[in-house]
Amino acid sequence: MELKLTKPLCFFDLEATGTNVAKDRIVEISILKIFPNGNRESKTWLVNPTVPISKEVVAVHGITNEKVANEPTFKELAPAINEMIKGCDLAGYNSNRYDIPLLAEEMLRAGVDFEMKNSLAVDVQTIFHKMEQRTLSAAYKFYCGKDLEGAHSASVDTEATYEVLKSQLDMYEDKLQNDVKWLSEFSSQKNCADIAGFIIYDKKGREVFSFGKYKGKCVEDILEQEPGYFGWFQNADFPLYTKKVLTAIKLRKLNTKLK
Secondary structure, three states: OOOOOOOOEEEEEEEEOOOOOOOOOEEEEEEEEEOOOOOEEEEEEEOEOOOOOOHHHHHHHOOOHHHHOOOOEHHHHHHHHHHHHOOOEEEEOOHHHHHHHHHHHHHHHOOOOOOOOOOOEEEHHHHHHHHOOOOHHHHHHHHHOOOOOOOOOHHHHHHHHHHHHHHHHHHOOOOOOOOHHHHHHHHOOOOEOOOOOOEEEOOOOOEEEOOHHHEOOEHHHHHHHOHHHHHHHHHOOOOHHHHHHHHHHHHHHHHHHHO
16 A cells, blocks of 8 residues: 655664664664655665764674764764755654654754654554564564565665555555554654653643653643753753753743743
8 A cells, every 4th residue: 555645754764873862873874755646765874973883783783883984974964864854754663762863863963953843753663563563574574575684774674664664554454544644643652742752741731751750740840840950951861852842841931921
């Protein structure tokens, strides 16, 4: 089943120096852009992360320090990457919890004002786990009937993710809707305000913290009651996008008081 799109949908996959969104760096990014008329555009970039890639990580994706030594940095690539995904919805495998937060972190670090407010996110892994509970290689075998050769290559994983989503729509035609907004809502694990899930929305639509001693507490209330918490948060090891969201909440509260 082909996807019904109202605007382009970018499937993407990242390989990085590790899994810490706030600290690790992208070493490869592959984007497969699907247009509403069915046309496709794809691009893969190797990235110099400017930090060492450990042997343990190289063993996973095969990208060595030597391989990326003369490649452009993410800051140099950011304008081209941003241009390709601008105005698009995003899709990936485990992308809500890893790829999108890491991409946002790298974009903000490069000075690009990355924003997801007007974009939807479809996480194919979440759909898979809600339906069958497996991994990408198993998902590819299960849905597409083929072995995934070259797993942990960004371009291979990106293409496989696209094929898996189309096969999911075929297999669960009576349960899944061929609509990006519906798929985004279905594959969302929680209603996050900051992508990474440190700040979420409660049933009343208020931003609340999802962790620590203020878990479940309204962000606006905590920032007002504990003025020093904002400074601690900004200096702590949280993703830049999360810090950006927290700053926006603080400024919104201040603007409300000034009116």
